[in-house]
Amino acid sequence: MTVARNCGKRDFLTLLDFSAEELAAIVQRARSLKQDPSPKTLTGKTGVAMFEMKSTRTRVAFEAGMAQLGGHMVMLSHQDSQLGRGEPVEDTARVLSGMVDVIVIRTGNQAQIEQLAETASIPVINAMSTRYHPCQLLADVQTYEELRGSITGATVAFVGDGYNMCHSYINAARQWGFNLKVASPEGYRPDPELVKSCNNVQLVETPQEAVEKADLVVTDVWSSMGHEGEQDSRLSVFNGYQITADLLDLASRDTLLMHCLPAHRGEEISEDLLDDPRSVVFEEAGNRLHSQKALLEFVINGGW
Numbered sequence: 151m152t153v154a155r156n157c158g159k160r161d162f163l164t165l166l167d168f169s170a171e172e173l174a175a176i177v178q179r180a181r182s183l184k185q186d187p188s189p190k191t192l193t194g195k196t197g198v199a200m201f202e203m204k205s206t207r208t209r210v211a212f213e214a215g216m217a218q219l220g221g222h223m224v225m226l227s228h229q230d231s232q233l234g235r236g237e238p239v240e241d242t243a244r245v246l247s248g249m250v251d252v253i254v255i256r257t258g259n260q261a262q263i264e265q266l267a268e269t270a271s272i273p274v275i276n277a278m279s280t281r282y283h284p285c286q287l288l289a290d291v292q293t294y295e296e297l298r299g300s301i302t303g304a305t306v307a308f309v310g311d312g313y314n315m316c317h318s319y320i321n322a323a324r325q326w327g328f329n330l331k332v333a334s335p336e337g338y339r340p341d342p343e344l345v346k347s348c349n350n351v352q353l354v355e356t357p358q359e360a361v362e363k364a365d366l367v368v369t370d371v372w373s374s375m376g377h378e379g380e381q382d383s384r385l386s387v388f389n390g391y392q393i394t395a396d397l398l399d400l401a402s403r404d405t406l407l408m409h410c411l412p413a414h415r416g417e418e419i420s421e422d423l424l425d426d427p428r429s430v431v432f433e434e435a436g437n438r439l440h441s442q443k444a445l446l447e448f449v450i451n452g453g454w
């Protein structure tokens with residue numbers, strides 16, 4: 151698929167920053183990069199990746215992906231950058247815009263990502279914030295479509311914390327046209343305004359109701375990064391929201407189970423379920439590499 155070049159820079163802060171056609175093209179390109187992993191489409195290009203919070207998959211996918219495409223990613227931890235010592239984000243944005251071709255950032259401060267994108271003259275990619283995790287959804291959709299065909303019209307269940315992954319699933323439901331049922335305990339439901347923005351999202355009362363006949367079942371940890379201090383209280387609030395084999399049996403016969411990882415076995419997912427034949431979590435994790443490479447090509451080169 152050919153996507154027209156857009157003259158302005160393209161930030162990827164949420165899935166809504168791209169059109170449905172552009173997202174489909176990125177997923178398609180990710181599938182082709184999986185077959186042919188090292189076309190040198192980003193030779194001479196450089197990026198900087200700033201991670202204020204810990205990461206394995208996202209960080210490695212961006213660093214390895216950039217290298218495989220012929221470019222170079224400078225990895226900058228928060229404590230090693232002047233941003234971590236209080237240099238204004240606007241100054242950081244202007245400086246980096248004169249040096250590299252893309253900024254990748256993971257931070258607990260959503261406003262900081264938005265300020266960075268507003269000031270930078272180069273694309274900014276959200277590598278996960280407190281509000282969204284759009285890169286993960288590219289890999290999730292890629293994984294589903296590789297195994298089951300188009301996700302449009304499918305029924306997806308999200309069970310657990312209505313936080314950044316759930317918010318990105320809501321945006322994904324809108325962009326890819328699938329039906330999303332969300333089961334979260336009271337006080338941990340997704341942003342109601344976001345839910346209202348998407349006609350094909352339904353909040354349901356129980357995990358059983360969400361999972362029934364679902365083509366894809368998704369969960370995430372109950373205490374995301376930044377909420378570790380609430381671990382004990384959340385264990386009791388989320389009691390009953392664990393994905394178990396019995397719960398998964400309510401889904402469609404060929405359902406898939408996804409989790410963005412890292413998982414807390416015995417909490418949001420029962421001890422052995424990641425190894426269940428319905429689980430595709432490691433395929434999903436592997437696709438982070440291919441989808442983030444396609445994303446880098448898209449924002450740096452403006453299309454294919």
Ligand code: CP
Nearest residue numbers: 205206207208410411
């Ligand atoms: N799923 C995910 O974003 O993993 P990392 O935190 O390891 O990057």
